[in-house]
Structures are given as C-alpha cells and as structure tokens.
Amino acid sequence: MAVPYFDYPTRYAGWAEDVLDAVREVGESDEFILKSRVAALEAAVAQRTGAAEAIAVASGTGALTVILTAMGIGPGDDVVTPAFSFISSASTVALRGARPVFADVDYDTAMLTAATVEAVRTTASRALVPAYLFASSPDMPALRALADRHSMRLIEDSAVALGGRVAGRPAGRYGDAGLYSFFPGKPLGGIGDAGMIVTDDPELATTCRMLRNHGQDLKVRFLHHLVGFNSRMDEVTALFLLRRLPHLDKFLTERRRLARQYNDLLREAAPVVLTPPGDLAEQAVYTYVVRAPQRDDLRSYLAGRGIETKVYYPRPLHLQPAFRHLGHGPGDFPVAERLSRECLALPLHPELPAGTVERVVEEIARFYRQGA
CATH class of the missing domain: 3.40.640.10 (Type I PLP-dependent aspartate aminotransferase-like (Major domain))
Incomplete structure (x- = not known):
C-alpha cells in the first residue's frame, strides 16, 4: 500500500x-x-x-x-x-x-x-x-x-x-x-x-x-x-x-506521539539518521524532518517502495535566484546549506494509518544496511 x-x-x-x-x-x-x-x-x-x-x-x-x-x-x-x-x-x-x-x-x-x-x-x-x-x-x-x-x-x-x-x-x-x-x-x-x-x-x-x-x-x-x-x-x-x-490539542497530541514513535524507532534501527531534538512536549509538531546521509538516494529508495517524502528546503534562501542581487554565494551560510542537503520530511499527520511509522522506519533501516 x-x-x-x-x-x-x-x-x-x-x-x-x-x-x-x-x-x-x-x-x-x-x-x-x-x-x-x-x-x-x-x-x-x-x-x-x-x-x-x-x-x-x-x-x-x-x-x-x-x-x-x-x-x-x-x-x-x-x-x-x-x-x-x-x-x-x-x-x-x-x-x-x-x-x-x-x-x-x-x-x-x-x-x-x-x-x-x-x-x-x-x-x-x-x-x-x-x-x-x-x-x-x-x-x-x-x-x-x-x-x-x-x-x-x-x-x-x-x-x-x-x-x-x-x-x-x-x-x-x-x-x-x-x-x-x-x-x-x-x-x-x-x-x-x-x-x-x-x-x-x-x-x-x-x-x-x-x-x-x-x-x-x-x-x-x-x-x-x-x-x-x-x-x-x-x-x-x-x-x-x-x-x-476545539480539536487542535487532540491533533497536536497525536502528532507528538507519532514523532516520538519515529524518534524511538529510528534511534534503534537507523542511528545514522538525526532525529528532531528535545522531547517535543511543548512543540506544535508540523512536519517530521530528519537529517539523513545520502538524502536524495534515500528519498528515491523510499519512493520506489511507495513511501512519499518531501524536502524542506532543497535550496537555502541566500542561493535562490530571487535573491541573487544580495550577492551571496555557496559557503556563506554553511549550516543552511548542509541542512538543504540532508533534511527529509517523513509522512506524519494525525490520521496516519496504524503501522505506517514502523513500515517507514523499516525501509529506512534497510536502505542503510544495504549501503553498509
């Protein structure tokens, strides 16, 4: 599915x-x-x-x-x-x-x-x-x-x-x-x-x-x-x-639960993937974004197994053509550039079917095991 x-x-x-x-x-x-x-x-x-x-x-x-x-x-x-x-x-x-x-x-x-x-x-x-x-x-x-x-x-x-x-x-x-x-x-x-x-x-x-x-x-x-x-x-x-x-707190509670589930499973199965920091207790979890080595290859691998992901954001703002006039170039903001290479958003929303997080993590772990 x-x-x-x-x-x-x-x-x-x-x-x-x-x-x-x-x-x-x-x-x-x-x-x-x-x-x-x-x-x-x-x-x-x-x-x-x-x-x-x-x-x-x-x-x-x-x-x-x-x-x-x-x-x-x-x-x-x-x-x-x-x-x-x-x-x-x-x-x-x-x-x-x-x-x-x-x-x-x-x-x-x-x-x-x-x-x-x-x-x-x-x-x-x-x-x-x-x-x-x-x-x-x-x-x-x-x-x-x-x-x-x-x-x-x-x-x-x-x-x-x-x-x-x-x-x-x-x-x-x-x-x-x-x-x-x-x-x-x-x-x-x-x-x-x-x-x-x-x-x-x-x-x-x-x-x-x-x-x-x-x-x-x-x-x-x-x-x-x-x-x-x-x-x-x-x-x-x-x-x-x-x-x-009136349902917002319920939505956020489920988002936090799913994010913590991702965190726990990824740290065990794919420790090379950096999960969001903190315990998330006060966060309005919007997207679940990890820092993943070989991000683009991982994304293609997941897509081939029917798992859609998103990249937020593939190019930092200082390297966008719209801001070329500001005169920035590669290397000016190295952390932003690194995040653009590594960030990957995994599926997360309150109605996510049961077992989805386990399936996504299993495929991520399999990708890194195969590449080892």
Whole structure:
C-alpha cells in the first residue's frame, strides 16, 4: 500500500459534512468576507493565545506582509531573517523595499540563534523575523532580549506553531506581532489559505485591520486611509476553522506521539539518521524532518517502495535566484546549506494509518544496511 505524504483524502474524510455545512450556512447567510464568523475566529484565537488582538488575513504570507507594512518597514531598512526557511520570511521583506539580511541557523534545530543574528546585524537592522520550522521553536526569550537591546521590532514567523509553547508562553506571543497559517497542511488546516496576526499593540492592530482591506477602517466603505491589500479571510474558511479549533490539542497530541514513535524507532534501527531534538512536549509538531546521509538516494529508495517524502528546503534562501542581487554565494551560510542537503520530511499527520511509522522506519533501516 502506498504511503502518500499529505494524504488529504484520508485527513479530511471525517470533515466532509462540516465543509458542506459551512458552504451551505455561509451561502444562506449573506455574509461572505470579514463578517461575524471571521470575528468569532479572531476572538477564539485571541483567547487561546492570550493576545489582546487577533486579525484574520488571507494567508500566513499575507500576515507577514501586513505586519511589515504596518510597522513602516521599507527602503533603507534591514531585516534579519534565516537563510534556511520558507521564502516568505524574506520575500515579504524584499517586497517592502527593505533588505533581507540572512543569518545562519543552528544545525540541530534549524533555528536562528542570538549568536547568528548578532553575527550579521547591521546599524540599519530595524526588525528581526525568526521562523519556526518542522518540530522546533527558536529561543524566543533570547531573541526578545536581543531585539530589545538593539531597538529592533520582533516579528515571529510562527506560521506552523499555533498550539505550541516556548518556555511556557504560547508560540507567537514573544514578538511585537506573531502570526499563524491555516494552509491545509498545517496542524490546524483549513480548506484553503488563511492566516492570523496576533499582537498586544492596539495601534498596530488597527493599522493591520485597515491594511488587510484596502486601507479601509470597516466603518466607512470606500474611505481609504492607507494604501492597503486584499488580504481578507472569507467566512467559509473561518467557520470551518472555528469547528476544527476545539480539536487542535487532540491533533497536536497525536502528532507528538507519532514523532516520538519515529524518534524511538529510528534511534534503534537507523542511528545514522538525526532525529528532531528535545522531547517535543511543548512543540506544535508540523512536519517530521530528519537529517539523513545520502538524502536524495534515500528519498528515491523510499519512493520506489511507495513511501512519499518531501524536502524542506532543497535550496537555502541566500542561493535562490530571487535573491541573487544580495550577492551571496555557496559557503556563506554553511549550516543552511548542509541542512538543504540532508533534511527529509517523513509522512506524519494525525490520521496516519496504524503501522505506517514502523513500515517507514523499516525501509529506512534497510536502505542503510544495504549501503553498509
């Protein structure tokens, strides 16, 4: 039997009626965008995270764009961001006319550290954007202290981390603003793209609300206070997420259980493979990513046995053609480059059929035994 990586048909099979009910309810309500269900989801996320304000937007990338714009980040500003991340951590900075300043990451966690940020920070650095990846979190207390020390705005790219905690505090709540993504693959997946901004700054929240909706204030239509964006959450997505949000802890518990099972079995059967660090107790496990020698050969071997994997990320950001103008080359951020050669994501989601983890680990162990 094949083992697909995302396997959306299995993951959403039990939610089909909820999807249909959401479409029907919204279609009959005459409310389609930024109305009562969006407001209810904002209130629910704010309550869960302890944020004073939650602002629903169209995507996680849209959240970053809106936050950076609301903070006035633009030409002449540097923003420190990881060299190993999804592109939006840097592309949103570049689209504001600011300069992404890449920093290397820690090998074990793939996260920015205070030391790697200090190594590249400039006098023009106005903001810091650490990104959460996989099953790890940045050292947010240290990065918060660094940002305060240098008068930098701190934006948590916590897109994958709703429900996780860092040193006892909800992920996304150390920054001047944080954000979450509801892309279907995320732990609290929706039925389309969507995102949420969280902050305790009322002025920033007001500006974000205007920017997401073409600069309007939601009181007077067609009165545009700012040049904004169309980054609005629709009511169908919001209603579906409202129905799934009470299940988030259950989803995360199962994700952690599967990740620990992978860890235990891999350490015994294939110790050459480096598993995620820590006990995962507070992590919002999004993807299960290992560091694997002969990664590409292993991936091909698994594919030949019906096991689909993903590579996050095959090329670090400083070597992407889109950022060629920054003048970086191979060797500039060696840890990011090494991770791009070694990282491999194995299938993991709460609906993973019983026995799948054992099968995947057995095939990984067989690959390395054959190569020995």
